[in-house]
Amino acid sequence: MATVPVIVPARATAPQAPLFFNEIRCELRKLTRRRTFSLATIGFPVMFYLLFGVTNRHAVEGSFHIAKYLLGGYACFGVVGAALFGIGVGLATERAAGWLDLKRSSPMPPAAYLVAKCATAVLFGLVICTILMAIGVTLAGVHLTVSEGARLLAYTAAGAIPFAAMGLLLALLVPASATPGVINLIYLPMSFCSGLWMPLEALPHWLQRIAPALPTYHLAQIMLGSFGYTQPGSAFSHWMALLGFTLVMLGICWLVFQRAEQRG
Amino acid sequence: MATAVVTSFPSPAPVVSGIHQPVAELQRVSKRFAAQTALSDLSLALHPGEIVALLGPNGAGKSTAVRCLLGLTPPTSGTARIFGQDPRDPATRTRIGAMLQVGAAPEMLTPREHLQLFRSYYPNPMPLAELARIAGLQSFLDRRFGTLSGGQKQRTLFALALAGDPDVLFLDEPTVGMDIEARRSLWAAIRALAGRGKTILLTTHYLEEADALASRIVVLAKGRVLREGTPAEIKSSSxxxxxxxxxxxxxxxxxxxxxxxxxxxxxxxxxxxxxxxxxxxxxxxxxxxxxxxxxxxxxxxxxxxxxxxxxxxxxx
Known part of the structure; x- marks a missing residue:
């Protein structure tokens, strides 16, 4: 038995991998246990697809198989909803309740908090996309190659990020009690105008004109690109548009946060 | 085994610049919000192992002082230091525990999950069983936070403040909403922590609470120190x-x-x-x-x- 006190070398910070893993797991549990959230986020795109996708199993418009087009559209609708509501509402609530301050006063790296929120949006998006693909293949007569399915999933995951950034900004700008309403006011018209619910060609001409100004349009074009169902315009330009949108959102977030911190 | 007991005492702040370096300090801190002054030229120092109570009515600036010390609010002028360092420095934060006035913690997680998460933020966290014992959480460790009573929620937040086995603890109105029995058991827990060498700053608007716990009371009104002394001195001065x-x-x-x-x-x-x-x-x-x-x-x-x-x- 040593009589000399053992000096344990002090680590300055906690090991990062378990920390991030824990943060993501807790975030996921928070959202999955909130039934209203999981039901609405997963339920709406699935219900819409059952209503409009399955009933259009034989419908063809131009070169588009409508049920397949809507698979891409509702997958996009689903992941955007998961990102906007999961992050927008979740963060606004935690900020208003002072919970975020407690987290900030701990040594938690801010990145862990943001990564956990993003990862949760990605996972919800993937779950929605998988369910939609299963419905598409079994009930809506959609022919989907493995490569098409894999690309749709990959784009869904990537598509969560720009809208996570948008959710972050809304959480910082809008009071917690108003966030769900404000998000709906943006999310639903934006989804409609970007051709997530029906092919853009079926929309009035002036709406088709403004669609390229919306981030959901670019994500939809990328996702529909998995099936070759795109409008003129290169995939690269859509990725750049989303990247630009993400950076603008994060930039404004940073400014808003700095101002709030100074006032705080 | 004796050595094990000795080493289990957290050593006070490593002495860098003489023995009088405070654990935490505000140096001539002023904080102005748009229309009002929350703190005006406030200086405050916490020394190793003491329990200091910041006492004052609502709006006296107690919470603002704590937020400045935690690096959550930048002072308009003056500086806040913890162990001589910037409180926003992540390495400094591993030695701090905080209990803030939180309206609601995520309700879907259990105290056990909250604690495991907070423990993972720190390099040398306190064991979960010990946290549960100190804060008295054993009977509701696996219930969702949203279903807990007000007192149980406060005890969970108290345990979160201890998760990293910190050297310095900031407790902002720790017993708000607690009944007398729960309050007394939290007081006992706070005293036990001070006995283990922790430095503690608590804010309260109950003189009784300050009297029961603190070795030093700082009375704050309108962002200034009104009086400072032992509980006996404060009482007799009135x-x-x-x-x-x-x-x-x-x-x-x-x-x-x-x-x-x-x-x-x-x-x-x-x-x-x-x-x-x-x-x-x-x-x-x-x-x-x-x-x-x-x-x-x-x-x-x-x-x-x-x-x-x-x-x-x-x-x-």
Whole structure:
């Protein structure tokens, strides 16, 4: 038995991998246990697809198989909803309740908090996309190659990020009690105008004109690109548009946060 | 084994610049929000192993002082230091624990999950079983936070503050919403932590709480230090009395009396707090010959404290 006190070398910070893993797991549990959230986020795109996708199993418009087009559209609708509501509402609530301050006063790296929120949006998006693909293949007569399915999933995951950034900004700008309403006011018209619910060609001409100004349009074009169902315009330009949108959102977030911190 | 016991005591802050380096300090900190001054030229230092109570009425600047020390709010002028470092530095934060006035923690997680998460933020966290024992969480460790009572929620937040086995603890109104029994058991836990060498700053608007826990009380009003001393010094520095009576004088009449610090009127009954009871009584009896049901009460702790802060309000 040593009589000399053992000096344990002090680590300055906690090991990062378990920390991030824990943060993501807790975030996921928070959202999955909130039934209203999981039901609405997963339920709406699935219900819409059952209503409009399955009933259009034989419908063809131009070169588009409508049920397949809507698979891409509702997958996009689903992941955007998961990102906007999961992050927008979740963060606004935690900020208003002072919970975020407690987290900030701990040594938690801010990145862990943001990564956990993003990862949760990605996972919800993937779950929605998988369910939609299963419905598409079994009930809506959609022919989907493995490569098409894999690309749709990959784009869904990537598509969560720009809208996570948008959710972050809304959480910082809008009071917690108003966030769900404000998000709906943006999310639903934006989804409609970007051709997530029906092919853009079926929309009035002036709406088709403004669609390229919306981030959901670019994500939809990328996702529909998995099936070759795109409008003129290169995939690269859509990725750049989303990247630009993400950076603008994060930039404004940073400014808003700095101002709030100074006032705080 | 003796050595094991010794080493389990967290060593106080490593002494860098002489033995008098405070664990935490505010140096001439002012904080102005748009319309009001929350802190004005406040200096405060916590020394290793002491429990300091920041005492003051609502709006005195207690929470702002804690937020500055935690690096959540940048001071308008002056500096906040923890172990001589910037409190926003992640390495510094691993040595701090905080219990803030949180309206709601994520309700879907259990105290066990919350604690496991917070423990993972720190390099040397306190074992979960010990956290549960100190904060008394054993009976509801696996219930969702949203289903807990107010007191149980406060105890969970207290345990979160301890998750990293910190050297310094900031407790902002730790016993708010707790019944007397829960409050006393939290007090016992706080004392035990100080016994293990932790440095603790707590804010409260109960003099009784400050008296029960603190080795030093700093009375804060309008963002300034009003008085500072041991609990005994603070209590004896206030020789106020509370006068109760039935009187026909109006509230305005009562407030105009000399040496009145605070007036409360309910119907025909008035309660007056004063640092100079004899002077006030003489005047009161002259002004209202019909006065009845007169009582002069010794300074209840709360009243003494009220007189102290009201006094300063009158002076300003």
């Amino acid at each position: 020789t106020g009395r509370t006068i109760r009576c039935r009187t026909s004088l109006t509230l305005a009449d009562l407030e105009a009396l000399p040496a009145v610090a605070l007036v409360q009127q309910t119907g025909t009954h008035a309660t007056l707090t004063t640092p100079q009871p004899e002077r006030l009584l003489r005047e009161l009896l002259v002004r209202d010959p019909q006065l009845s049901e007169l009582e002069v009460l010794p300074p209840a702790l709360e009243d003494a404290f009220l007189a102290l802060t009201a006094d300063s309000a009158a002076v300003n």
